[in-house]
Amino acid sequence: MDNDLTQATADYAVRLGDDALILGHRLSEWCSRGPFMEEDLALTNVALDYIGRARMFLGYAAQLRGGECTEDTLAYQRDCREFTNLLINELPRGDFAFTMVRQYLLDEHSLLFLDQLGRSSDSELAAIAGKAIKESRYHQRRSREWMLRLGDGTEESQRRLQNALDDLWGYTPELFLMDELETALYELGIAVDRAALQAPWQAAVHSVFSETAVTVPSGGWEVVGGRTGYHTEHLGHLLSDLQFVQRAYPGCQW
Amino acid sequence: MTNDSLQTEAQLNADFQARIDAEEKIEPRDWMPQKYRQNLIRQISQHAHSEVIGMQPEGNWITRAPTLHRKAVLLAKVQDECGHGLYLYSAAETLGISREELIQALHSGAAKYASIFNYPSLTWADIGAIGWLVDGAAIVNQVSLQRTSYGPYARGMVRICKEESFHQRQGYHIMMTLMQGSAAQREMAQDAVNRFWWPSLMMFGPHDAESAHSAQSMTWKIKRQSNDELRQKFVDQTVEQAEVIGISLPDPDLKWNEERGHYDFGEIDWKEFNRVINGSGPCNRQRLEHHISAHEEGAWVRDAIAAHEAKKQQRANRAA
Numbered sequence: 365m366d367n368d369l370t371q372a373t374a375d376y377a378v379r380l381g382d383d384a385l386i387l388g389h390r391l392s393e394w395c396s397r398g399p400f401m402e403e404d405l406a407l408t409n410v411a412l413d414y415i416g417r418a419r420m421f422l423g424y425a426a427q428l429r430g431g432e433c434t435e436d437t438l439a440y441q442r443d444c445r446e447f448t449n450l451l452i453n454e455l456p457r458g459d460f461a462f463t464m465v466r467q468y469l470l471d472e473h474s475l476l477f478l479d480q481l482g483r484s485s486d487s488e489l490a491a492i493a494g495k496a497i498k499e500s501r502y503h504q505r506r507s508r509e510w511m512l513r514l515g516d517g518t519e520e521s522q523r524r525l526q527n528a529l530d531d532l533w534g535y536t537p538e539l540f541l542m543d544e545l546e547t548a549l550y551e552l553g554i555a556v557d558r559a560a561l562q563a564p565w566q567a568a569v570h571s572v573f574s575e576t577a578v579t580v581p582s583g584g585w586e587v588v589g590g591r592t593g594y595h596t597e598h599l600g601h602l603l604s605d606l607q608f609v610q611r612a613y614p615g616c617q618w
Numbered sequence: 619m620t621n622d623s624l625q626t627e628a629q630l631n632a633d634f635q636a637r638i639d640a641e642e643k644i645e646p647r648d649w650m651p652q653k654y655r656q657n658l659i660r661q662i663s664q665h666a667h668s669e670v671i672g673m674q675p676e677g678n679w680i681t682r683a684p685t686l687h688r689k690a691v692l693l694a695k696v697q698d699e700c701g702h703g704l705y706l707y708s709a710a711e712t713l714g715i716s717r718e719e720l721i722q723a724l725h726s727g728a729a730k731y732a733s734i735f736n737y738p739s740l741t742w743a744d745i746g747a748i749g750w751l752v753d754g755a756a757i758v759n760q761v762s763l764q765r766t767s768y769g770p771y772a773r774g775m776v777r778i779c780k781e782e783s784f785h786q787r788q789g790y791h792i793m794m795t796l797m798q799g800s801a802a803q804r805e806m807a808q809d810a811v812n813r814f815w816w817p818s819l820m821m822f823g824p825h826d827a828e829s830a831h832s833a834q835s836m837t838w839k840i841k842r843q844s845n846d847e848l849r850q851k852f853v854d855q856t857v858e859q860a861e862v863i864g865i866s867l868p869d870p871d872l873k874w875n876e877e878r879g880h881y882d883f884g885e886i887d888w889k890e891f892n893r894v895i896n897g898s899g900p901c902n903r904q905r906l907e908h909h910i911s912a913h914e915e916g917a918w919v920r921d922a923i924a925a926h927e928a929k930k931q932q933r934a935n936r937a938a
């Protein structure tokens with residue numbers, strides 16, 4: 365790989381690592397706060413999968429970038445503007461409906477995305493995708509089941525599910541947005557064409573919600589910015605939590 | 619009671635004790651004295667609640683763990699504790715009490731949990747100290763309980779002990795890393811041990827002579843070793859581990875006793891012990907509030923599942 369391509373691939377891996385890290389952080393906030401113990405355990409398990417995924421992507425990016433870069437310098441020593449996760453991942457965990465709707469929307473996306481990434485000409489990215497998709501299949505079975513339960517359930521669960529879906533919907537278009545970096549890498553067979561995932565994702569999501577009492581929003585608003593470091597105000601607070609120890613005691617081994 | 623039923627009761631008790639003495643395990647369907655059942659429910663549920671409440675001080679550092687590796691290990695560890703809580707609630711349920719009743723008893727204050735969790739986790743080093751000392755003390759107790767007389771409890775302990783040694787090791791490794799680090803890190807580690815050492819010794823409970831439930835529990839082999847024996851075992855193994863990493867334990871009376879073949883150690887501050895158990899620990903109210911509010915916030919989710927299951931059943935009936 366020439367140097368530009370190596371750096372571009374590293375940037376791409378950082379994006380995917382940031383997505384996983386920030387979502388994993390939000391999921392981990394549920395620990396000891398689940399609606400019942402089995403669910404507490406399951407949420408923590410999913411969080412753990414995402415932290416593992418973040419380490420694989422960020423570790424690979426660090427390897428490509430070389431020098432002093434490690435998974436931890438990437439996670440702990442960048443500020444808000446340098447983080448490139450998609451905005452949907454950083455939104456506060458909200459109630460259980462919000463967390464599970466976000467998870468469901470992302471799980472459907474992950475299945476499509478990782479399937480494509482598994483075919484990447486970059487063998488390391490393909491290998492990570494191959495491992496991650498197995499987890500996502502299990503995640504999606506669970507989150508889909510929750511959509512059906514909450515969407516049937518009680519009036520309150522239906523109302524909460526609808527609210528969550530309405531509040532999240534405008535953050536989903538960003539999942540399918542291509543930019544210069546990803547387009548260039550796609551043309552080299554390395555990155556995934558996100559735009560092509562939108563139609564099958566819409567079909568899957570509509571089919572699941574059609575079995576429930578909630579209505580899929582028809583659009584009307586969309587917020588983008590994660591890939592350029594233009595975040596919601598929530599990310600800075602998340603980072604102050606995530607990075608506290610390393611910021612307070614710089615240059616130490618932990 | 620009639621004379622007859624008194625005799626039968628005495629006979630049942632005698633047979634029961636004979637089975638215990640013969641090291642037979644008691645199983646859920648077996649006859650057991652009412653007091654044995656109550657004693658077990660008290661002990662197993664207290665143990666279960668401890669696993670669950672113990673998730674809070676450690677959960678407090680998951681989002682702030684200083685490396686991704688440490689974060690993953692801590693997440694897995696706290697997840698294990700939740701699993702332990704589940705095994706133990708299931709074991710308690712075999713005695714004829716529901717999880718919901720057990721949780722209500724926790725919330726009302728009728729059931730207790732390990733008082734150690736009423737102390738706050740203030741720095742990252744506390745996560746090391748908790749893993750090393752608190753899990754270390756818990757393991758000593760739990761290894762002994764693998765031989766407890768009630769089958770489901772004993773089997774639960776076997777499963778739990780398999781996972782526990784990793785907990786203790788991850789905590790010790792955190793402490794070792796801190797002790798090899800900067801002056802500020804070493805100070806942080808020492809401070810954590812200074813705060814958690816004595817509460818860890820208190821985890822074994824009052825002296826044998828003072829322990830309310832001990833004698834009967836030993837006869838029934840619910841407990842296999844006394845509080846003081848277990849505490850001594852913990853002290854002996856921990857002193858050596860502390861020396862290896864160069865951390866000191868905050869007890870001027872701690873020294874090897876050649877004659878006894880054990881370490882002597884100072885007297886626990888029992889006033890402090892009772893104060894914390896009786897509600898004046900730094901976090902008693904916070905721990906309970908946290909559990910209650912999570913339980914209450916989850917009520918609509920549990921209701922939704924119940925409603926969904928009922929509707930599904932109705933639809934199935936209609937289709938049939």
Ligand SMILES: [Fe+2]
Pocket residue numbers: 409412697
């Ligand atoms: Fe797991």
Ligand SMILES: [Fe+2]
Pocket residue numbers: 669698699702778782
């Ligand atoms: Fe445990």
Ligand SMILES: [Fe+2]
Pocket residue numbers: 699753756782785
């Ligand atoms: Fe443990």
